[in-house]
Amino acid sequence: MxxxxxxxxxxxxxxxxxxxxxxxxxxxxxxxxxxxxxxLCKSRVVDGFTFDEAGGHIMFSKRADVMDWMKARCGGEAGVVRTERQTRIRWHDRWVPYPFENGVGHLTKEAIVDCLDGYVESYVQRRLGEPCPESFGKWIAWRMGEGFARHFMVPYNQKIWKCDLDTMSSGWVAGRVPEAPMRDILASAVGFDTEGYGHQSVFWFPKSGxxxxxxxxxxxxxxxxxxxxxxxxxxxxxxxxxxxxxxxxxxxxxxxxxxxxxxxxxxxxxxxxxxxxxxRPISLVNVLIGVRADEPPPPLSWIYLPFPEQGQANRVTYFSNYAPGNAPPGHASYMAEVTHRGELRPDRRWAMELCRALDGAGVLDVERVVTLDWVDSEFAYIDQxxxxxxxxxxxxxxxxxxxxxxxxxxxxxxxxxxxxxxxxxxxxxxxxxxxxxxxxxxxxxxx
Ligand SMILES: Cc1cc2nc3c(=O)[nH]c(=O)nc-3n(C[C@H](O)[C@H](O)[C@H](O)COP(=O)(O)OP(=O)(O)OC[C@H]3O[C@@H](n4cnc5c(N)ncnc54)[C@H](O)[C@@H]3O)c2cc1C
The missing domain is CATH 3.50.50.60 (FAD/NAD(P)-binding domain)
Known part of the structure; x- marks a missing residue:
């Protein structure tokens, strides 16, 4: 009935x-x-640029039926652009492949030793029966070791969550973040390319809109x-x-x-x-940045910015790379995500300051910015x-x-x-x- x-x-x-x-x-x-x-899936057009309002979104799924369903809503294969994921961490002056464990070979020798030493130690402790900690901060060290924690995981996560990581529960990562095999980490450390997160290595995005x-x-x-x-x-x-x-x-x-x-x-x-x-949710200001570009930007999908000196954004999406229609000819676009707990009041001066910090981090040229807008989404992440x-x-x-x-x-x-x-x-x-x-x-x- x-x-x-x-x-x-x-x-x-x-x-x-x-x-x-x-x-x-x-x-x-x-x-x-x-x-x-x-x-959260809304998009908007500003000065001929198309942006996603609540941060960079991509189409992917572990499930083939769901993936087909999503593509069908966009007009099938002809309505979407397929991209091979290229993500990097801006690690001081280096571009390190993501996930960080798979990019370890791109760090300084000192940092590689820190990361391997910590990883082996945590691996052994887990095999000896060290239980999964309740707090996220301790989970990072338990799962990845002190080196990975110090060189990326802790500063990056502090930037996103804006809290003491020991006040967060580990429940949301257990099962969600796949464990990088020891062999992959060792291989990466001696210079081999290894790949993490197989199901996201390719993604799709609507051709327009x-x-x-x-x-x-x-x-x-x-x-x-x-x-x-x-x-x-x-x-x-x-x-x-x-x-x-x-x-x-x-x-x-x-x-x-x-x-x-x-x-x-x-x-x-x-x-x-x-x-x-x-x-309470974690909120997100997504800064929409259009730039003049004589040449297309590097073929990156998005980058992570773990350090405070890189500005407040924790992630920048190279949005015009997702679909050619996202930016007018001769232009490119980026979206920079800044999380907050209700305290941020974005305005133009603040957004320009963010662009200057991205310029300092070698991401874009602030002199070429032609369009600047932002969207504040109250409900973006769950306070874990x-x-x-x-x-x-x-x-x-x-x-x-x-x-x-x-x-x-x-x-x-x-x-x-x-x-x-x-x-x-x-x-x-x-x-x-x-x-x-x-x-x-x-x-x-x-x-
Ligand atoms: C930064 C970021 C990046 C993301 N990246 C991706 C990605 O790459 N790929 C991906 O697939 N997903 C991504 N997501 C997740 C994705 O955005 C969400 O999973 C999805 O949009 C959630 O949809 P929803 O319908 O559950 O909730 P929402 O989109 O929040 O929709 C809820 C709706 O309820 C309405 N509403 C509220 N109160 C009332 C009321 N009283 N009466 C009537 N209506 C009401 C709201 O206006 C809203 O339209 C990302 C999310 C964020 C924040």
């Missing part, structure tokens, strides 16, 4: 699920508080109603089903960041409302503090038990990229099919 379903939030999670459920014959309305759908093209292609031709400028004010469970701003639905699926929707959920217990308030794992488990449990479905980067607080959001949407699609088949509410099952 077809269901009437409300989806809250029209980021990639919301619109991809809406498209799937519409194809299955359900009646679907998506509520989006912004004037435009897309959430920026990453948002994938969202547009999901909406276009979708059999669902999208209401933009429609901030949801009140949701509640009723005897049979739910009401959303007074309208009746069989099911509500939330994909909006929990702190932005919690006040609207009338039946949320007060204690959980407080827990959700405590789920030590209380987070238990807190989010309690919040998820309430939603899963109560009959709501909540999924998405900040609707479930999972450190997911858009491909994983789409994979989650596929799981929710199966969940809805079960409810429609049995006519009974059920607890969603997430892998």
């Amino acid at each position: 077809p269901l009437k379903i409300a989806i809250l939030g029209a980021g990639i999670s919301g619109v991809s699920l809406a498209r799937m459920l519409g194809d299955d014959g359900h009646s679907v309305v998506v509520f989006e508080r912004s004037e435009r759908a897309g959430g 920026g990453f948002e093209r994938m969202v547009r292609g999901t909406i276009d031709g979708g059999r669902f109603t999208l209401r933009c400028g429609a901030r949801v004010e009140q949701v509640r469970r009723e005897r049979e089903g739910f009401s959303v701003d007074g309208e009746r639905y069989d099911l509500v699926v939330n994909t909006a960041p929990l702190p932005q929707i919690a006040d609207a959920i009338a039946d949320l217990p007060a204690a959980l409302r407080d827990e959700i308030r405590a789920l 503090n030590l209380e987070f794992p238990a807190r989010i488990a309690r919040v998820r449990e309430w939603f899963d038990e109560s009959g709501y479905v909540t999924f998405g980067r900040f609707a479930r607080y999972e450190y997911h990229n858009s491909d994983q959001c789409i994979a989650r949407a596929m799981e929710v699609r199966a969940h809805v099919a079960e409810i429609a088949r049995t006519g009974r509410p059920a607890r969603p099952r997430f892998a």
